[in-house]
Amino acid sequence: MPPKKKTAKKNANSTAxxxxxxxxxxxxxxxxxxxxxxxxxxxxxxxxxxKYISDSFEEMHAKLAAGEGDFExxxxxxxxxxxxxxxxxxxKEARWANLQANAKQPTIGKIVDDAMVAIExxxxxxxxxxxxxxxxxxxxxxxLGELIDLVSTIGLGDKENRSKDVLGRVYExxxxxxxxxxxxxxxxxxxxxxxxxLLVEMLAPYHGRVYDPxxxxxxxxxxxxxxxxxxxxxxxxxxxxxxxxxxxxRRLAVMNLAIRGIEADFGPEHADTFRRDLHKDLKADFxxxxxxxxxxxxxxNEDDVRWQFGIPPKGNANFAWVQHFLxxxxxxxxxxxxxxxxSMSSNQSGEGEIRKAMIEADLVDCMVALPGQLFYSTxxxxxxxxxxxxxxxxxxxxGEAIRSRHRETLFIDARKMGTLVDRVHRExxxxxxxxISDTYHLWRWDIEKTxxxxxxxxxxxxxxxxxxxxxxxxxxxxxxxxxxxxxxxTPGRYVGAEDVEDDGEPFEEKMPRxxxxxxxxxxESARLEKEILRNLRGLRYGx
Amino acid sequence: MATEVPIVEVGQVASSISETHSFNKEELIFxxxxxxxxxxxxxxxYSSVKDWPGQAKKSIRLDDILFSEIRPANGRWxxxxxxxxxxxxxxxxxxxxxxxxxxxxxxxxxxxTSTHTTNWLQHLAESRSGTFPQITFDQVSSLEIYLPxxxxxxxxxxxxxxxxxxxxxxxxxxxxxxxMARALFKSWFVDFDPVRVKMDGRQPAGMDAETAKLFPSKxxxxxxxxxxxxxxxxxxxxxxxxxxxxxxxxxxxxxWNGNIPWYSVKDSPQETDVWVINxxxxxxxxxxxxxxxxxxxxxxxxxxxxxxxxxxxxxxxxMAMNQSCYGIxxxxxxxxxxxxxxxxxxxxxxQQRTHGTVFDTITxxxxxTLNATVxxxxxxxxxxxxxxxxxNRIKSNLMESRTLANLRDTLxxxxxxxxLSVTEAEEMAS
Numbered sequence: 001m002p003p004k005k006k007t008a009k010k011n012a013n014s015t016a017x018x019x020x021x022x023x024x025x026x027x028x029x030x031x032x033x034x035x036x037x038x039x040x041x042x043x044x045x046x047x048x049x050x051k052y053i054s055d056s057f058e059e060m061h062a063k064l065a066a067g068e069g070d071f072e073x074x075x076x077x078x079x080x081x082x083x084x085x086x087x088x089x090x091x092k093e094a095r096w097a098n099l100q101a102n103a104k105q106p107t108i109g110k111i112v113d114d115a116m117v118a119i120e121x122x123x124x125x126x127x128x129x130x131x132x133x134x135x136x137x138x139x140x141x142x143x144l145g146e147l148i149d150l151v152s153t154i155g156l157g158d159k160e161n162r163s164k165d166v167l168g169r170v171y172e173x174x175x176x177x178x179x180x181x182x183x184x185x186x187x188x189x190x191x192x193x194x195x196x197x198l199l200v201e202m203l204a205p206y207h208g209r210v211y212d213p214x215x216x217x218x219x220x221x222x223x224x225x226x227x228x229x230x231x232x233x234x235x236x237x238x239x240x241x242x243x244x245x246x247x248x249x250r251r252l253a254v255m256n257l258a259i260r261g262i263e264a265d266f267g268p269e270h271a272d273t274f275r276r277d278l279h280k281d282l283k284a285d286f287x288x289x290x291x292x293x294x295x296x297x298x299x300x301n302e303d304d305v306r307w308q309f310g311i312p313p314k315g316n317a318n319f320a321w322v323q324h325f326l327x328x329x330x331x332x333x334x335x336x337x338x339x340x341x342x343s344m345s346s347n348q349s350g351e352g353e354i355r356k357a358m359i360e361a362d363l364v365d366c367m368v369a370l371p372g373q374l375f376y377s378t379x380x381x382x383x384x385x386x387x388x389x390x391x392x393x394x395x396x397x398x399g400e401a402i403r404s405r406h407r408e409t410l411f412i413d414a415r416k417m418g419t420l421v422d423r424v425h426r427e428x429x430x431x432x433x434x435x436i437s438d439t440y441h442l443w444r445w446d447i448e449k450t451x452x453x454x455x456x457x458x459x460x461x462x463x464x465x466x467x468x469x470x471x472x473x474x475x476x477x478x479x480x481x482x483x484x485x486x487x488x489x490t491p492g493r494y495v496g497a498e499d500v501e502d503d504g505e506p507f508e509e510k511m512p513r514x515x516x517x518x519x520x521x522x523x524e525s526a527r528l529e530k531e532i533l534r535n536l537r538g539l540r541y542g543x
Numbered sequence: 544m545a546t547e548v549p550i551v552e553v554g555q556v557a558s559s560i561s562e563t564h565s566f567n568k569e570e571l572i573f574x575x576x577x578x579x580x581x582x583x584x585x586x587x588x589y590s591s592v593k594d595w596p597g598q599a600k601k602s603i604r605l606d607d608i609l610f611s612e613i614r615p616a617n618g619r620w621x622x623x624x625x626x627x628x629x630x631x632x633x634x635x636x637x638x639x640x641x642x643x644x645x646x647x648x649x650x651x652x653x654x655x656t657s658t659h660t661t662n663w664l665q666h667l668a669e670s671r672s673g674t675f676p677q678i679t680f681d682q683v684s685s686l687e688i689y690l691p692x693x694x695x696x697x698x699x700x701x702x703x704x705x706x707x708x709x710x711x712x713x714x715x716x717x718x719x720x721x722x723m724a725r726a727l728f729k730s731w732f733v734d735f736d737p738v739r740v741k742m743d744g745r746q747p748a749g750m751d752a753e754t755a756k757l758f759p760s761k762x763x764x765x766x767x768x769x770x771x772x773x774x775x776x777x778x779x780x781x782x783x784x785x786x787x788x789x790x791x792x793x794x795x796x797x798x799w800n801g802n803i804p805w806y807s808v809k810d811s812p813q814e815t816d817v818w819v820i821n822x823x824x825x826x827x828x829x830x831x832x833x834x835x836x837x838x839x840x841x842x843x844x845x846x847x848x849x850x851x852x853x854x855x856x857x858x859x860x861x862m863a864m865n866q867s868c869y870g871i872x873x874x875x876x877x878x879x880x881x882x883x884x885x886x887x888x889x890x891x892x893x894q895q896r897t898h899g900t901v902f903d904t905i906t907x908x909x910x911x912t913l914n915a916t917v918x919x920x921x922x923x924x925x926x927x928x929x930x931x932x933x934x935n936r937i938k939s940n941l942m943e944s945r946t947l948a949n950l951r952d953t954l955x956x957x958x959x960x961x962x963l964s965v966t967e968a969e970e971m972a973s
Contacts, residue, residue, distance in 0.1 A: 493912065507736055510722075514719055515723075517719050518719050518720070521712060522716075524712055525713075528708055528709040529709070532706060532947075535701065538702075539954075
C-alpha cells in the first residue's frame, strides 16, 4: 500500500495530548530538585516502565480471573499463561499496587529495587536491563514516594486512557525532554523525533528486517513500528536488530521497545560496532541510523571486510559508518541515515575517493540538506543520505511501482524549512516532512503504474502529479552531472536558485513609467538645487 | 516674540505626549521603533489591531516628532508631516509635540536629530544602569536649545531641510535609475525581447538600427532552454577574471589611513546605490605594496565571499579590498557594467552553491561550476554604454549627497547655536 497522508488527524491527536505529557513532565522535573538530569532519567524512566509492565500484567490478570472464552479455567497466578500472551509476569511483591501502598515508607527505595530484581528474575528478556539503584542514600526517599504517586496517575481514568500506549508515549516524551535537559550529551541517546519520522517516511519500512547499529534509545524502531501500524500492518511485520555501545543507553532502548510490545534483537550486550559487530551475518532490508557526527576517536582495523570502497580515515568515522551500513544491506535493501554536512563534500584523507566509488557504484539514491539547529547535541547543519543496492524497476513491499533510476540521484534542499521553537532549536513540521518524503516517493515511482495498483486495491492516493524539478528545492541529476561537480553531493549545487518572483511588468510598460518618474525627480532636483543655492547665498556663501 | 535670553530648556517649549489611541477601526497602521528611520517611515501598511502587541498604544498627529527611547543614536526617529489619525505608535517611542507659539516644530526636529544632540543622549543612555541603553523624556526635556525668533527658526529649518530633502531625493532617484538599468539588462539578456520582436518581423523599440542588427532573429535549444541563435551556454569563467584582496599588516601604522579606500563587506552600498565611493578604512600605497591587497580599477564588481555572502558593489573610485571578497572583471572584451548585472542575476545561484560546513563561503571553484548564456562581446558593450548612462548619474548623485551631508553637518551646529546668523531670514522662508 503506497504512503497515504494522515497528517490532519494525527496532528489533532498529538496536540491534544501534549498538554497531558508536558504537565506530567513539569511535575516530575520539579521533583528532580537538584539531581542531575542524566541520573534522574534512569530513576523516572525505570518507574514508568515498572508501571507499564504492572498495568499490562493487571489487564491480563483480570482477563484470566474472569475466565471467559479462551481463558476458561485459567489460573491467574500461573506465569506460563502470561508468557503465552507475550505479557511480562510480575511477581506479587513487584506489582504497582504494592509499591504505591508503600510509597510513603522510608524503605521505599529498597522495595523498588527488590521489585526490579524480582521482575528480572522471572523474565529473562529483561535481565540486566532494569535500574536497581533506588535505595542509594543520595535519592531522597520522600521525593521518590511523591514520584511514585505521580507515575500512578498515568493511565488512570477512562478506558481509552488506560491503554498501554499512553505509557509508551509518556516514555518517549520524557526521553526527548531529558535529551533536551542534558543538552550536548542528550544527543547520544536521542534523535529528534521529526528527523526520525522523516527518515522513516522516506524509507517506508512496510515489511522486513530493520537495522540500526548505533541505536541509542531505539527511536528509529519505535517510529518504524508506528509507520507499519499507520499503514495497516501489524507489529511483527518488521523485525528489529540493534546495537548500542553504551550500556545504560542500551537499557533505555530495551525498555523503550518492551513498553511498545516490540521484540528486538539487541545482541547479547552493549558493544562497539567497529570493534565487535553483534549482527555479523545480518542482511537488512532497511538501515536507519544517526551515527555520532564526525567521530574522531574510533577503532579502526585497516583490513576490515567492510571497507569495500576504501579505508576510512583515522580521524573521522563517517565513511566507516556508511560502509558498515552498506555491508549489512540486503540486495534490495535501502539505507537512510544522518551525517554531518562535511560528508557530502570533504576530500580529505581519501573520503572523496570513497564517496566517488560509491557514486560510481550507483548506490546514492537521494540526498537531503536539512536546516540547522535541529539537534540538541550540535548546531552544525546536517544532511540525510539515502543509499540503495538496487535502482532497478520493481514493486515495493508497500505496493508501489518503483521505476528504474540507474545513474540518477535525487537532490532535495530543505535548508529553508522548519520552524524555530525557541532561540536555538528548530523543528520540522508534519507539512515539511510530507513535502520532502512525497517528493522522494514521486521521484521513485512509476506514477502511472502506482496509480493503477492503488486503484486496483481501492486505495485513495494523495499524490498524482508526476515528479518535477523545482528550482531551489529539488533536482534529479545524472551521475555525469555529479561527476562534473567533482563528486560533491551538496544539494544546493544541483537544485539551483529559487525562481525569483517577477514583477510581471513588461519592459515596454516599465520603461516609460520609470522615465516619467525620473523626469519628475529631475524637475524636483532642479528646484531643490536652486533653493539650496539661494539658501546658501542667504548665508553669504556663493556668489 | 523674542525672548531676552534665547537659550531655553526643551521642556519649556515641547512636551512628551502619551494619548491612547481610540482604536476606532479594525485595521490601523502600527509603527514600532524599527519601523522608522532617519526621518521617514519604513512602511504604511494597515494590519489587524487585535494581533498587535501591548506596546501599540499611542496616537500621533501632524507635526509630531517620534523619537526612540532606546539607543537614541541609531536614527530611529521620524517627523510626521501628514495627518496621522490612522497611526498608532509604540510606547517605546516618545511622541514629542512642540508648543508652536514658541518653537517651530521642524526647527526642534533638526535640533533633536543633530549629531551633537544624539551623541549626548546616547552617552546618557549608556550611563544608565539597565539592560538597554535607554533615555526618558526628562533627559530630552533638560537639553538646552538656542531659540531665536520664530521666523529665524523657520529659515534655519528650511536651510537644513532642503539639504535633507535633496539627499532623500537623490536616494529615490537612484532607485529609479537602477531599476531602469536592471530592466534593460533583463529585457536584453534574460527575456531576449529584441530577438522575440525581430522574430515577429518587427524592429525592436528603444534602440537604433545599428544596435538592433546585433541581435539574431531566431532561437536555438540549449541546456538552459531556448537561447538566441549564435549565442551559447558557456562556463562563466570564460568571460571573467577573478581578483583577490588582502589586508596590510594592522600593526604597521604607515600602511593605514592613506588616501586609498579599502573595502570590506561593511562598506557595501544599498542595493539601489550600486556603487561604492568611499570606505570606512583607508590604506596607503606602502600598505598596498607590502600586502596581497591590490588596487581595483573603476567598474570592478566586488562580491563578498565569506561570512555575509553575495553582497555586491561596483567600484566607483579606484580602491583596494580585503580577502573576504572577490573582484570580478570582464575579459575578452566583455563589458564591466554588463558583468555587474550578470553577477547580480547569478547571485541567487551562487548563494545556493556556497561551500563549507559552518560558514557559507564562495570560492573560486564555485565560479567554475556556473554557466551563463554568452553572447558576442559587442552587444555587452552597447549595453554597457546605455546602462552606464543611468549608473553614472547614480554615481554623481552619491557624490553630491556626500557633499550635501557634509555641508549639512558643517552648517547645522553653527546655525543651531546662533553662531551663524541668518540674514534675510524671512525672505528665505517665504
